[in-house]
Amino acid sequence: MSGGKGIVPMEKAEIAIVGGGILGTVLAGFLAEGGAQVLLLDDGKGGGSTVNAGSLHVQLQSRFMRMYPDQVPAIERNLHLYPKAVNYWKELEKKLRADFDLKMTGGLMIAENQDQFEFLAGKCEREAELGLDVRMIERRELQGFAPYLGAAVFGAEHCAQEGKVNPLLANMAINKWAVAAGVTVMSETPVRSIGKSASKTGFELAIPSATIKADRVVLAAGGGNRELAAGLGLALPVVSEPLHMNITEPAVPIIGHLVQHADRPITLKQFSSGHVVIGGGWPAHLRQSDKYPTVELASIIGNTTLAQHIVPAVAPLRIIRTWAGINATTDGRPVLGEFSAMPGIYAAVSGDAGYTLGPYSAKILADIILGQPPCEDLSEFSPDVYHAV
Amino acid sequence: MSQTENIDIEFDGRKISARRGETVAAALVNAGILHLSTTPSGAQRGIYCGMGVCQECLVVIDGKPNQRACMAKIDKPVTVQRMSLAGTAPRSNTSAAPITIDDIEVVEPELLIIGAGPGGLSAAVAARKLGVEVTVLDERPVAGGQFYKQITVDSANAYPADNQHLEGARLIDQAVRLGVHIEPDTLIWGGFQSGDYVATNSKKTVCYKPKRTLIATGAYERGHIVPGWTLPGVMTTGAAQTLWRSARRLPAQKVIIAGNGPLNLQLATELTVGGAEVVVLAEAARTFRAGAFADALAMMRTSPDLVLTAADYLRQVKKAGVSTRNNAVLSRIEAVNGQLRAHFINATTRREDTFEVFAADAICLGYGFEPSNELLRALGCAHHYDPRRQELKTTLDEDGKTSIDGIYAIGDCTGLGGARAALSAGEIVGYRAATSLGYGLSTEDQLALSAARKTLARHRNFQDALWRVYAYPRINADLADADTIICRCEEVTVGRVLTEIENDCLSIGEIKRRTRLAMGRCQGRYCGPVLQHMIATYKGEIPNAYSGFAPRPPVKPIAIEDLMPGEKE
Ligand SMILES: Cc1cc2nc3c(=O)[nH]c(=O)nc-3n(C[C@H](O)[C@H](O)[C@H](O)COP(=O)(O)OP(=O)(O)OC[C@H]3O[C@@H](n4cnc5c(N)ncnc54)[C@H](O)[C@@H]3O)c2cc1C
Numbered sequence: 001m002s003g004g005k006g007i008v009p010m011e012k013a014e015i016a017i018v019g020g021g022i023l024g025t026v027l028a029g030f031l032a033e034g035g036a037q038v039l040l041l042d043d044g045k046g047g048g049s050t051v052n053a054g055s056l057h058v059q060l061q062s063r064f065m066r067m068y069p070d071q072v073p074a075i076e077r078n079l080h081l082y083p084k085a086v087n088y089w090k091e092l093e094k095k096l097r098a099d100f101d102l103k104m105t106g107g108l109m110i111a112e113n114q115d116q117f118e119f120l121a122g123k124c125e126r127e128a129e130l131g132l133d134v135r136m137i138e139r140r141e142l143q144g145f146a147p148y149l150g151a152a153v154f155g156a157e158h159c160a161q162e163g164k165v166n167p168l169l170a171n172m173a174i175n176k177w178a179v180a181a182g183v184t185v186m187s188e189t190p191v192r193s194i195g196k197s198a199s200k201t202g203f204e205l206a207i208p209s210a211t212i213k214a215d216r217v218v219l220a221a222g223g224g225n226r227e228l229a230a231g232l233g234l235a236l237p238v239v240s241e242p243l244h245m246n247i248t249e250p251a252v253p254i255i256g257h258l259v260q261h262a263d264r265p266i267t268l269k270q271f272s273s274g275h276v277v278i279g280g281g282w283p284a285h286l287r288q289s290d291k292y293p294t295v296e297l298a299s300i301i302g303n304t305t306l307a308q309h310i311v312p313a314v315a316p317l318r319i320i321r322t323w324a325g326i327n328a329t330t331d332g333r334p335v336l337g338e339f340s341a342m343p344g345i346y347a348a349v350s351g352d353a354g355y356t357l358g359p360y361s362a363k364i365l366a367d368i369i370l371g372q373p374p375c376e377d378l379s380e381f382s383p384d385v386y387h388a389v
Numbered sequence: 390m391s392q393t394e395n396i397d398i399e400f401d402g403r404k405i406s407a408r409r410g411e412t413v414a415a416a417l418v419n420a421g422i423l424h425l426s427t428t429p430s431g432a433q434r435g436i437y438c439g440m441g442v443c444q445e446c447l448v449v450i451d452g453k454p455n456q457r458a459c460m461a462k463i464d465k466p467v468t469v470q471r472m473s474l475a476g477t478a479p480r481s482n483t484s485a486a487p488i489t490i491d492d493i494e495v496v497e498p499e500l501l502i503i504g505a506g507p508g509g510l511s512a513a514v515a516a517r518k519l520g521v522e523v524t525v526l527d528e529r530p531v532a533g534g535q536f537y538k539q540i541t542v543d544s545a546n547a548y549p550a551d552n553q554h555l556e557g558a559r560l561i562d563q564a565v566r567l568g569v570h571i572e573p574d575t576l577i578w579g580g581f582q583s584g585d586y587v588a589t590n591s592k593k594t595v596c597y598k599p600k601r602t603l604i605a606t607g608a609y610e611r612g613h614i615v616p617g618w619t620l621p622g623v624m625t626t627g628a629a630q631t632l633w634r635s636a637r638r639l640p641a642q643k644v645i646i647a648g649n650g651p652l653n654l655q656l657a658t659e660l661t662v663g664g665a666e667v668v669v670l671a672e673a674a675r676t677f678r679a680g681a682f683a684d685a686l687a688m689m690r691t692s693p694d695l696v697l698t699a700a701d702y703l704r705q706v707k708k709a710g711v712s713t714r715n716n717a718v719l720s721r722i723e724a725v726n727g728q729l730r731a732h733f734i735n736a737t738t739r740r741e742d743t744f745e746v747f748a749a750d751a752i753c754l755g756y757g758f759e760p761s762n763e764l765l766r767a768l769g770c771a772h773h774y775d776p777r778r779q780e781l782k783t784t785l786d787e788d789g790k791t792s793i794d795g796i797y798a799i800g801d802c803t804g805l806g807g808a809r810a811a812l813s814a815g816e817i818v819g820y821r822a823a824t825s826l827g828y829g830l831s832t833e834d835q836l837a838l839s840a841a842r843k844t845l846a847r848h849r850n851f852q853d854a855l856w857r858v859y860a861y862p863r864i865n866a867d868l869a870d871a872d873t874i875i876c877r878c879e880e881v882t883v884g885r886v887l888t889e890i891e892n893d894c895l896s897i898g899e900i901k902r903r904t905r906l907a908m909g910r911c912q913g914r915y916c917g918p919v920l921q922h923m924i925a926t927y928k929g930e931i932p933n934a935y936s937g938f939a940p941r942p943p944v945k946p947i948a949i950e951d952l953m954p955g956e957k958e
């Protein structure tokens with residue numbers, strides 16, 4: 001985030017956005033371009049957007065299907081958003097005239113045996129019906145198509161619409177654009193609580209040693225949303241999942257796709273710089289003393305040795321860094337919109353693979369806030385379902 | 390000692406005669422090969438730190454990429470290739486079954502000591518004497534740490550071991566005879582708050598769950614960020630010293646030594662004795678200013694032997710006709726016609742016209758140390774910044790205990806203190822860790838413990854006086870140009886970083902994300918402390934325990950295949 005030192009805090013904003021991740025920042029830029037006076041507040045602790053792996057996911061992640069079978073219907077209903085979201089990344093890169101290192105590599109979800117292959121084949125059929133560009137590839141064809149895959153790989157499902165961005169480059173360009181569009185950024189500024197203004201309409205945000213007034217407030221604080229909403233008497237039940245990531249030293253280009261596994265948590269890909277990023281849902285934990293997301297030995301061992309099992313060429317590479325971050329989602333669907341119970345307060349949570357969905361979710365919500373004709377069926381995203389419970 | 394045994398190795402098709410027991414780096418440097426790797430932008434790099442930290446001596450050995458030439462010991466003929474730091478082509482490889490944490494062997498020693506330098510070894514001896522079951526791990530091929538580096542080749546006839554070697558050999562021998570379990574060649578690459586430590590050597594990966602842990606990981610040399618500091622042939626004083634003290638090899642025939650502190654003087658003497666021409670020994674401090682005499686007297690009272698050794702070094706350097714300069718700071722290096730040319734400024738006036746330009750084949754830079762406190766910080770042990778020494782210190786009680794129960798720390802990793810202080814502190818910690826485990830002290834042990842406390846106090850006084858003699862502030866990036874490299878691995882320039890700072894980006898993590906600084910193989914060891922000081926200076930503050938990068942495992946790079954069980958080649 002830029003800003004911070006030297007910026008005189010605004011006392012009053014038309015729209016205050018709490019949380020400067022991918023969703024909050026892109027939203028801020030759109031709202032400012034739409035003529036609103038926007039204040040973006042972020043505590044500087046960094047959420048999913050500063051730690052994520054930059055995979056642009058489209059096909060159903062079998063990890064989620066296994067972990068949360070009850071969410072599959074909701075995920076399937078929203079599946080059409082993913083290819084649109086990936087396309088939207090391309091549009092955004094063009095619009096900003098920036099380089100996100102966006103590559104449409106296509107993604108492979110591999111199977112190690114007949115059972116897994118059949119599971120994928122079923123998934124593939126369902127996804128094709130829902131309009132995704134997917135197909136099954138058998139071992140013999142894979143040898144030419146993805147020669148880096150090891151002998152353990154039996155076959156794979158290919159999705160042509162998947163790819164990757166470099167989040168470091170993307171975040172930097174997006175922050176720059178938002179500031180240029182007129183967004184005032186207050187970094188290193190935690191919002192302690194939000195309350196209704198006693199006298200007039202609007203809201204008051206408590207930050208350290210000051211209060212900020214805003215006509216409207218967007219909750220885009222990732223894992224921080226639950227508490228902020230609760231303080232207003234609203235329900236936004238985000239679940240925080242600490243996740244572990246590994247990265248190796250660089251190698252010549254080896255891995256041409258985004259690689260996942262049908263039955264085990266892993267995502268694997270190679271950045272243009274040659275580094276191989278290995279993640280995909282291995283657990284981290286919150287440190288006891290300060291709740292800071294912290295890496296785990298079991299995840300380093302399990303995640304990286306699984307990577308060399310699928311792609312043997314990564315075996316001699318050395319792991320140079322690991323890190324952890326918090327993935328904050330509700331029940332797998334995006335939550336975007338105004339709380340009926342409290343007009344002026346908006347929920348902003350992307351669904352699973354929230355970095356992929358980030359810019360497109362921001363666009364949907366910006367249209368809602370600016371009163372423009374919606375590009376999606378908004379009832380799917382309403383936060384009211386939680387309040388009703 | 391027996392006859393030198395030569396082993397032929399091959400470097401990019403060229404045959405080179407190496408000595409059994411020396412490192413690949415030593416053999417190559419001796420053959421005049423200083424360029425070992427090439428950066429993504431095409432710049433040449435070579436041996437820099439000589440101790441496994443900078444990751445710039447990477448070569449391909451027998452087909453295995455990313456090997457540190459300075460840590461790879463030669464015990465058979467090998468084929469070595471220069472490497473592109475952007476990465477090499479993968480070897481053909483068969484896929485091995487993945488493993489889980491449950492497949493990792495667990496070992497539960499009473500006391501685990503990380504680092505077999507003077508601090509770690511003396512603690513091991515003290516604790517073992519009382520009956521504690523002690524395991525000492527060290528990444529280096531031979532125990533002894535920096536101060537007690539042993540000669541690893543059989544060619545010592547011409548230059549036999551000196552007192553420093555012998556003292557170390559006695560300490561190692563004592564530890565072994567007492568039954569201390571020493572495992573060299575073993576890297577501890579992670580410490581976790583669960584109390585687990587993970588170590589890997591050429592045979593296996595082991596998870597240690599010790600009752601007590603002592604961290605004694607020493608220090609590494611601070612970067613001297615001036616134009617030209619990344620050129621092949623420019624290395625740390627410690628790197629050159631390791632070439633000589635371990636392998637009896639010279640960094641080059643003609644050498645410039647520049648820095649701050651007595652280690653540079655020692656190196657000048659050693660290289661001169663070894664037959665090199667030391668063109669100039671340039672010291673940043675004004676060692677002969679008023680007041681130095683009183684400090685010298687104070688040192689004489691506390692450790693006369695060290696003062697006499699230093700006087701002896703000076704005499705030898707003078708006798709060999711080495712020209713010395715005081716108050717001279719190396720300000721830039723150029724490569725001209727295959728030689729390195731060093732420019733100096735007057736430390737007081739900052740003018741370049743005070744000193745002549747010197748030329749040589751290798752330049753050794755020794756401008757102070759950074760504590761290797763990565764494991765301690767990753768574990769969450771409390772630290773504080775010492776503004777006088779301008780470094781981070783581990784917060785310890787008088788027994789060497791950190792803020793975390795069961796974790797002790799000593800020696801240079803807790804703040805620079807020198808080998809003698811590490812020895813006495815090690816003794817104290819060894820005894821106290823033993824008593825905390827329920828082992829009793831005899832009257833004799835009690836006397837030894839209080840004697841060690843007194844000796845430690847004396848060594849600290851000695852160090853204080855030494856630092857007053859050599860007083861010189863940190864240089865950071867003050868002498869750099871805008872296009873001078875600050876992050877060697879990712880080739881980030883000082884100008885790039887300054888632009889971010891001047892745009893009010895004052896978070897070290899955000900600068901890292903924006904510039905890629907500290908994202909390379911050395912994990913920010915050289916750029917990190919400098920950037921931390923640059924930001925603090927800009928803000929008008931002093932650094933603190935949290936203003937640097939938060940270290941995370943692995944504290945040094947670890948190959949995925951080395952995590953797998955089973956014998957390796
Ligand atoms: C390790 C990991 C890897 C991932 N990999 C991928 C991937 O490859 N592809 C993909 O699509 N998705 C991935 N994700 C998920 C994705 O990163 C997130 O879903 C996405 O970044 C969420 O964006 P956001 O803007 O909604 O929230 P965040 O990025 O979490 O932003 C919220 C911001 O709000 C701030 N904040 C919180 N509380 C407060 C407060 N009270 N006051 C002020 N500020 C506050 C936080 O510090 C943070 O900066 C990954 C997640 C993790 C953890």
Ligand SMILES: Cc1cc2nc3c(=O)[nH]c(=O)nc-3n(C[C@H](O)[C@H](O)[C@H](O)COP(=O)(O)OP(=O)(O)OC[C@H]3O[C@@H](n4cnc5c(N)ncnc54)[C@H](O)[C@@H]3O)c2cc1C
Binds near residue numbers: 440577608809
């Ligand atoms: C290159 C160099 C040369 C030096 N030469 C001299 C000299 O000649 N004279 C002098 O007075 N002082 C010298 N010093 C200063 C020296 O550090 C101290 O005087 C003394 O050696 C400190 O003792 P120690 O036990 O604290 O650490 P060290 O002697 O540095 O020992 C630390 C040991 O820990 C090991 N280690 C570190 N991290 C890990 C890990 N993660 N896993 C496994 N092992 C690990 C290292 O390999 C090393 O052997 C030198 C320092 C350096 C860096």
Ligand code: FES
Binds near residue numbers: 438446
């Ligand atoms: S010279 Fe080998 S790692 Fe630095």
